[in-house]
Amino acid sequence: MNQLDQLKAFTTVVADTGNFLQLAQFAPRDATTNPSLILKAVQSPDYAPLLKATVEAHRGQPLDEIVDHVLVRFGLEILKVVPGRVSTEVDARLSFDKAASLARARRIIALYEAAGVPRERVLIKLASTWEGIQAAAELEREGIRCNLTLLFAFCQAVACADAKVQLISPFVGRIYDWYKKSAGANWDETAMAGVNDPGVKSVSQIYAYFKQHGIKTEVMGASFRNIGQIQALSGCDLLTISPDLLAQLQASDATLARVLDPARVQPMPVVHYDEAGFRFALNEDAMATEKLAEGIRLFAVDAGKLDKLIEAC
Incomplete structure (x- = not known):
């Protein structure tokens, strides 16, 4: 049995x-x-006709609406292949x-539902900013499931x-990447592996914290650089893998x-954050502060590139 099949025995495998x-x-x-992934896909000759057809079908609508139609069209194609959910x-x-995040999320769900896809098969991805998390809380109360990213x-x-978001x-x-760059010449790849x-x-x-305290939010490890990282997180609820x-x-x-098992977790105290506490805790973590800001910037750049591709169709 190959390692992918072995992994599926105790972790839900998700394609990224x-x-x-x-x-x-x-x-x-x-x-x-x-x-970034959608931008990469639509630039491939395999998907150019799908992009063109989708844009043509909605020509004359505001650009942001056409973008959502493109995203949902890809999601619909993915859902023909996977039995579960698409983010x-x-x-x-x-x-x-x-407010704007809520409006876009509701529109995306409405487009899926109009195509006959129940909202249970869709996860709305939002950045894990304070605003994104609060938008997710409201969406979850409406039965719209969310995946908090970055x-x-x-x-x-x-x-x-x-x-009470569905998944993180x-x-x-x-x-x-951040720790390796920060360490520079002092980085020991072998010692810092697994x-x-x-x-x-x-x-x-x-x-460990989620399992110990009975938190139902699913944990999905993401953004892997090598299979060693995946192997070291085998047993995680889900892993999304390229x-x-x-x-x-x-x-x-x-x-x-x-490796990860809810029966083998170390005790950790319960903590909660109000907005001020959250912002201070995030500010205290230089790595998280820098990578969150960088991630939003990079995704925003690619969103702008997708806008231009659509306008050029």
Whole structure:
């Protein structure tokens, strides 16, 4: 049995891609997308006709509405392949605007429902800013399930749990990137691999806290740089993995042991954050502050590029 199949025995495998033509070979349960992945997909000759057809069908509508139609069209194609859920992201440029995020989220869900997809099969992705988390809390009360992304700090995870969001996506690889860059010549790749990887340690802490305190929010490790990080988080509720790394897992027959287990978590005290406490805790974490800001900027740039591609159609 290959490592991908072994992983599926105790972790839900999610494909991290906008390339739905690649999905079937890995048989993931869910799939996630983001502005960068959709941008990459629509620039491929395989998907250019789909982009053109979608834009043509909605020509004359405001640009932001056409963008949402494009995102949902990709989501609909993905849902033909995966049996579970697809995550579709609200424009990162709205990450600090609760009202605008709510409006976009509701419109995306309405488009899915108009296409015959029940809202239970869709996760609305929002950045884990204070505003994004509060928007998610309101959406969850309406039965709109959310995936809080760009999550780097423990305080973000706790705030998401308090908001009763469906799922969080703590980023492993980008945390690893920050610490590696910060250490410079002093970085020891061997010593900082596996369970000692700073990104792995962050997700493991969140997982342990959620399991110990009976928090129902699903933990989905994301943003992996190598299969060692995935192996060290085996047993996590979900892991969203790029096609390249899925292929590496599929190609290996080595034994994969479960690492995270709700029966083996260390006691941690309950904590809560109000807005001021959240902002201060996030500010105290230089890595999380920098990576959250950088992530929003990068997604915003790619959202702008997607706008231009659509306008050029």
